Amino acid sequence: MKLKDLKKKVRRLEARLREGPKKLAKLKRKLAALTAAKARKAQKKAAARAVARQTVKPTTAPKKKSVSPATATKSGDATKKVKKKLNISPERRAQLSAAMKARWAAKRAADANPSGTGTSQDPALTPGM
Numbered sequence: 038m039k040l041k042d043l044k045k046k047v048r049r050l051e052a053r054l055r056e057g058p059k060k061l062a063k064l065k066r067k068l069a070a071l072t073a074a075k076a077r078k079a080q081k082k083a084a085a086r087a088v089a090r091q092t093v094k095p096t097t098a099p100k101k102k103s104v105s106p107a108t109a110t111k112s113g114d115a116t117k118k119v120k121k122k123l124n125i126s127p128e129r130r131a132q133l134s135a136a137m138k139a140r141w142a143a144k145r146a147a148d149a150n151p152s153g154t155g156t157s158q159d160p161a162l163t164p165g166m
Contacts, residue, residue: 090126 125133 123130
């Protein structure tokens with residue numbers, strides 16, 4: 038190996054070694070910044086959840102999701118969606134539970150004693166015929 042080539046290789050190696058710690062320090066700074074940002078975001082989210090828990094809005098009902106035509110045409114057997122757990126407070130959950138129980142009770146009462154409103158399709162059940 039020629040002296041000139043050897044000097045060139047040594048110079049390149051020294052440059053690479055000088056550059057290495059700088060790159061490492063830069064990457065460590067980036068990592069620290071990202072972890073700090075992630076921690077701040079999580080803390081902010083937790084604070085928002087705590088505020089939302091304290092200020093329960095009883096009059097607002099959960100919005101119904103609209104079904105797009107593209108998803109309506111898909112077969113339900115092929116793609117079974119996992120039911121997402123609602124992220125609601127215990128008070129709101131109790132309120133929804135009471136509303137559903139009242140609705141079910143009203144439906145059972147309507148089924149138990151059908152009223153003769155004249156909407157029956159069966160002519161044998163209509164009075165006066």
